Amino acid sequence: MDIFYDVPLEKLNTFRLKVNAACLVEYDTPEELRTIPAELPAPRKAIGGGSNLLFTGDFPGTLLHSRIRFIQPVEMQEYVLVRVGSGARWDDLCAWAADHGLWGIENLSGIPGEVGAAAVQNIGAYGIEAGDVVDAVECFDTRRQCPVVIKGADCGYGYRTSRFKEDWKDRYIVTAVGIRLTREYRPRLDYGHVRAALEERFGSYVLEQGELTPARVRETILSIRRTKLPDPADIxxxxxxxxxxxxxxxxxxxxxxxxxxxxxxxxxxxxxxxxxxxxxxxxxxxxxxxxxxxxxxxxxxxxxxxxxxxxxxxxxxxxxxxxxxxxxxxxxxxxxxxxxxxxxx
Ligand SMILES: Cc1cc2nc3c(=O)[nH]c(=O)nc-3n(C[C@H](O)[C@H](O)[C@H](O)COP(=O)(O)OP(=O)(O)OC[C@H]3O[C@@H](n4cnc5c(N)ncnc54)[C@H](O)[C@@H]3O)c2cc1C
Missing domain, CATH: 3.90.78.10 (UDP-N-acetylenolpyruvoylglucosamine reductase, C-terminal domain)
Known part of the structure; x- marks a missing residue:
């Protein structure tokens, strides 16, 4: 765990606003969250990549940022359960799933931010939401000062929301997320221009013959997103x-x-x-x-x-x-x- 004081946040918010935080804690294990010194400035707030945040000025408290970044697959009978550290980049997980031929999150490719926040935000795009694939969320409960595992079904997922954003706001720090993926051919193409864009890119034959792959869908989604959304690296x-x-x-x-x-x-x-x-x-x-x-x-x-x-x-x-x-x-x-x-x- 590292503790930094008076930290510039320009690289920790995708608006690239030049604001500072009084303190930033970067932690590497869930256990470290129990040992954060009580005297660090309040309030405390978990932060991922800062891609859904607007800092309205300098932050007077302590930001908590996860450096827990593993991707750990476990083969189950009907699906592949992947346990992922909250600090992993969401899109790295999408790329990993596509490389391994696993379906489930290919339409969510290219969404900025980290895996912990994805489970909080219930990120969504092109007809899929994170809540559809979250099996369980591993958290540190700041109230009881202990680790807990919350089933995906109990997270109250709705349109871009969850209980983490409502009645549980700022109580739980997500340390890892279990994501359910599958090897079964399961493209979801009926949203927006996804089907048309795939046909244009690979030909309708590929769709008709069931020859799509998660990697092909991901590539297409990334190209659609590039035409519509600014890359935080540029703007x-x-x-x-x-x-x-x-x-x-x-x-x-x-x-x-x-x-x-x-x-x-x-x-x-x-x-x-x-x-x-x-x-x-x-x-x-x-x-x-x-x-x-x-x-x-x-x-x-x-x-x-x-x-x-x-x-x-x-x-x-x-x-x-x-x-x-x-x-x-x-x-x-x-x-x-x-x-x-x-x-x-
Ligand atoms: C160009 C662009 C395109 C985008 N496109 C989409 C899109 O298609 N679909 C979509 O849904 N969103 C989209 N977003 C929004 C954003 O990417 C998501 O909301 C993302 O999940 C935020 O992740 P983050 O790691 O940056 O979280 P942050 O912005 O840092 O935090 C978001 C919230 O999650 C909480 N949080 C973060 N990490 C943790 C943790 N470990 N434990 C507990 N709470 C935590 C924070 O306290 C905060 O409340 C887009 C953003 C940008 C800039």
Whole structure:
């Protein structure tokens, strides 16, 4: 375990904001979490790659970062259980699974961040969520100061959420995750343009003959993502900044009327029981924000849901101002309040 003080976080947040943490602990085993000195500054917060975080200023407490990075497969009868250290990069796990011909997480290729956070966030993309494959989550319970294993089925996984983000917030530190993968041919292609992109890349024959591999799907997903999302190595961002709002039918009808009056065209939406989900990216785009900059912050030109550190010099205040102005425009035009997906710390 290493303890660092007054630590620059530029490389520990994908927005690349130049903020500092009072203290950072990097631990190598779950047991070390019991021995963290009590006098280190509060509050304590687990952190992965900082790809879903917006630091609103210097962090006054202690960040806890896992360096537990193993990938350990165990063959079961119907599936392959892979135990993975929380500090392993999620995409390294996806690459490992693809190299070993294992299905289950190929559609989640390219998502930044670490394995521990993936189980907290219930990351999702192209019709798959981490919660679909999490068998169990090994944690350190900071309240009882002991290790616990929580079954995936008990983690309360929902759309980009889990009990780790709700009633268990900041209680458990994830140290390893058990992921269920399979050798059975099981591509999931019916989301977005995945099937069409695979046909274009490998020919429809490959799909018809059942000759896809996890590696081929992964390669295709990575290429789709490259066309839509900024690479954090080039442009700072935290991915999708806002949640897609879920509104009442009356509210949706009002949005449709606004769209007609203002010539915005058809409102994209997904029925969600009595309610309707509207893509936040569409609302933001109609308000004229796509590709715009404000100070050092901006809205990504290829995807309006992604706020970026446009000049590389953005301070937290730049991102917060842009967030506020986007929310105000969407509220003024559509009467809808956007909520951030990205966690403000
Ligand atoms: C360009 C880009 C594209 C993205 N695309 C997607 C996408 O397609 N789908 C998607 O779902 N997300 C996406 N994201 C968001 C992000 O990658 C995920 O939320 C990811 O899981 C965050 O991982 P992290 O390690 O960076 O976690 P952090 O951002 O550091 O932390 C996220 C949360 O997890 C908690 N946490 C982290 N590690 C631990 C631990 N060991 N124990 C307990 N709690 C912990 C933190 O306290 C925090 O609450 C994208 C982000 C970017 C920048």
């Amino acid at each position: 700072g961002s935290a991915g999708s900044f806002f949640r897609n709002p879920v509104v009442s039918r009356d509210c949706f009808d009002a949005v449709v009327r606004t769209a007609e009056q203002r010539g915005f065209g058809t409102v994209p939406h997904y029925d969600n029981g009595d309610q309707v989900k509207i893509p936040a990216a569409w609302l933001i785009e109609q308000c004229g924000w796509k590709g715009k900059t404000l100070g050092h912050a901006g809205v990504y030109g290829k995807q309006a849901l992604v706020l970026v550190n446009a000049t590389g010099q953005a301070a937290p205040a730049d991102i917060l101002l842009l967030e506020e102005q986007i929310k105000a425009s969407v509220q003024a035009v559509f009467g809808i309040t956007l909520n951030p997906e990205v966690e403000h710390v």
